[in-house]
Structure formats: structure tokens, C-alpha cells
Amino acid sequence: MIARRPVLSLLVLALVLLAATAWTNRAHLAAFPSIISAYTAKEYCSCRYVMGNAADYCQGYVKQYVPTSGFLDDAEHKRVTASGLGRTSTAVWVSPHQGCRLMPEADSLH
Structure with missing residues (x-):
């Protein structure tokens, strides 16, 4: 079969290699959607x-190629919530010395 259809054989081999690479990196691929919202927040x-x-400067500073679908800056509580790729992350200002920290996933869902 390889001699008769070399292009199809190479395509099948490429798909198998891609699937194997995706499988070995599945944990990293699963974490990727959270990175967008967490980084932004x-x-x-x-x-x-x-x-x-x-605020305008910071909006430009965090702008990415992958767009966010939602953004909320709660200036009163110094809390920022960003959504992207189906995930939502919240960061809150702690203190001048500690800066901001990401809230655990369960706390960031509204």
C-alpha cells in the first residue's frame, strides 16, 4: 500500500504522530485555556x-492574540475577572508587598 499511495501513507503517518504527541502532552493542552484568562486577570x-x-494602558499591556470574551475591573475591591476560551479567572490585590494573586477556581466563579 505504501508504494501505491505514498502521499496517503505520509498523511496517515503524520496524523498518527500528531495524535501521539497530543496524547503525551494532554495535561499541558488541557491547561492551556486557563492560561489566557489567568494571565489577563x-x-x-x-x-x-x-x-x-x-486602566487604558493596562488594557493594552495585557492584550493578547487570543482574545478574551469577558473582562471586569472592580476598582472598589481591586478585583479583576477575565474570561477566555471558556474559562474564568479572578485576581485580587492583596497588599503593596504581596501584590495581586489569582483566586482558586472555585472562588472565581460567580
């Missing part, structure tokens, strides 16, 4: 409440 919180920058 944590970095915006640090930019805004630790460094004291303007």
Missing part, C-alpha cells in the same frame, strides 16, 4: 493596582 491587576498605571 493577574497581569492587569498587577499593572493597575500594584504599579498604579491607568
Whole structure:
């Protein structure tokens, strides 16, 4: 079969290798959607409440190629919630010395 259909054989081999790579990295691939919202929430919180920058500047600072679907900056409580790729993450300002920290997943769901 390989001699008669080399292109199809290479395509099947490439798909098998891709599937094997995805399987061995499944934990990393599963964590990826959370990275988008967590990065946005944590970095915006640090930019805004630790460094004291303007909101417009911090929006540009955390902008990514993968867009976020939701964003909430609660200035009164110094709490930032960002959503992206189906995940929601919340970062909250703790203190001047500790900065911002991500809230555990159960606490960040509203």
C-alpha cells in the first residue's frame, strides 16, 4: 500500500504522530485555556493596582492574540475577572508587598 499511495501513507503517518504527541502532552493542552484568562486577570491587576498605571494602558499591556470574551475591573475591591476560551479567572490585590494573586477556581466563579 505504501508504494501505491505514498502521499496517503505520509498523511496517515503524520496524523498518527500528531495524535501521539497530543496524547503525551494532554495535561499541558488541557491547561492551556486557563492560561489566557489567568494571565489577563493577574497581569492587569498587577499593572493597575500594584504599579498604579491607568486602566487604558493596562488594557493594552495585557492584550493578547487570543482574545478574551469577558473582562471586569472592580476598582472598589481591586478585583479583576477575565474570561477566555471558556474559562474564568479572578485576581485580587492583596497588599503593596504581596501584590495581586489569582483566586482558586472555585472562588472565581460567580
